[in-house]
Amino acid sequence: MDFSFKEEQQQFADALRRWVDKDYSFEARKKIIHSEAGVSSQAWATLVELGMLALPVPEEQGGFNGSAADMMVVMQELGRGLVVEPYFATVLGAQFLKLEGGHDDVLERVAAGELKLACALGEQQSRHALNDILVTDGAGAGRISGRKTVVLHGGQAGALIVSARSSGAQGDTDGISLYLVQRDAPGVQVTDYRTIDGQRAATVEFKDAQGTLLGAQGQGWPLIEAATDYGAALLCAEAIGAMDALFAATLEYLKTRQQFGAPIGKFQVLQHRMADMFIHLEQARSMAMLAAAKAGSDDHEERRRVVSAAKARIGQAARFVGQQAVQLHGGMGVTDELPAAHYFKRLAMIEVTLGDADHHLERFIAQPGFKEAA
Known part of the structure; x- marks a missing residue:
């Protein structure tokens, strides 16, 4: 291929x-x-x-x-x-x-670039379970009330995609509806802040805010899964770019940093660590390509399986590559003045966005056929 x-x-x-x-x-x-x-x-x-x-x-x-x-x-x-x-x-x-x-x-x-969007899906208690929803829509009336947390670029968006519960219990996948809500609509209050990786996020309070229904009432969960799987595949690709740059910066540092009269890159133990970083990076790259190829698959089980496998593997690789890069840079690796620290922070945030490695491993093994195949 x-x-x-x-x-x-x-x-x-x-x-x-x-x-x-x-x-x-x-x-x-x-x-x-x-x-x-x-x-x-x-x-x-x-x-x-x-x-x-x-x-x-x-x-x-x-x-x-x-x-x-x-x-x-x-x-x-x-x-x-x-x-x-x-x-x-x-x-x-x-x-x-x-x-x-x-x-x-x-x-x-x-x-046309005239409108920025944000997705208000997570809540304080939900962590990675996007079906854990307390925000309500007035029993299907589209009057949204409740709080969404860590809404990526919620403060910069002109409109929000919001998940709300129309019926059912807190963690049910049935009874979830999706709405398009204007950022400046009455009843919408946004608190914007900076995250550790330099991005922006927001807490969004809804007080009887009017939204426009997306799709069928109470049937939003399949759409949430499909869209967030697509988003997870994009995050996997972003992580590959960040790891590529971090690996290159670390390699360059090992070539120029002198110790005992020689570049530290000549020390075999550090060469082994760079080789391990490269292996993690290339495995992650392959999984990111597979996730991109399957993110739009009509086979929903295959899509879930592949995207979760990719997000888990890339999360593991991002942590390993980031930790090794920081250690190989020494104390400089955690300073604000060095790009390495910023790449590590971004990789850490990618790892926990739309489900961390543990979440996606659990999701992967929950897919039909896993236990039988094992």
Whole structure:
């Protein structure tokens, strides 16, 4: 099987990398993070100009109808550049709208870069179980009340995809509905903050806020699973980009750092550790490619199995590569002045977003046929 990028995909990757190298350097990124907004309108405009917002949107709504494999190319470069703009949150929200159908006007605004989206799915008690929902919709009336936590780029979004319970018990998968809620709608209060990796997140309070129903009432769980599996595959790709950059930075450091009159990269024990990092990285890359290939599969069991396997393996690899890189850099590896620390923090956050390694291992073994095959 040929896993090389197509010409168009490589062109997207090259354009993004040139922009990151020229205008989104490590120092430029630090200024953005510490600015009042925490994101850059200029960077967002560049992403729009490069076609990154139109890429995942269907052609009928002014997009390029890019697949998860196309998006993998983009996410790798964003991971390599540690880009903190609300791109992932927006394309994940767009995926909900694509899968549900309708709302063409919203997708057209996303493709044009006029609207940012965020997904308010998690709650304080839910951790990785997105079916653990206390937020209610007024028994199906679309009047949303409750609190959503760690809403990625919720403060920068113009509209939110919100999960709410219409019926059933707290952890049931039946009885969950999805709504599109305007960020400035009456009854919506957003508290924005910066996360440890320099990204932005928010706590969102809903007090009888009116939402527009997505899909069928009480039947939102399959849509949540499908969209978040797609999102998990994108995060896997971003992690590969970050690990690529972190591995390269560590290798360069070992070539230049002198100890006992020689580069420390000449010490065999450190070469072995770099070899172990490389093995973890390449295994993770293979799983990310597989997840991208299966993220849109009509075979839901296969999609769940592959995405969970990839998220678990990449989470393990990210932790190993990050820890080794920090140790090989010595005390400098945890300083704010060195990119290595920022890559490690981003990898740590990717690992716990949309389910950590333990969560996805449990999900993997729960899929039909696992015990029989074992």
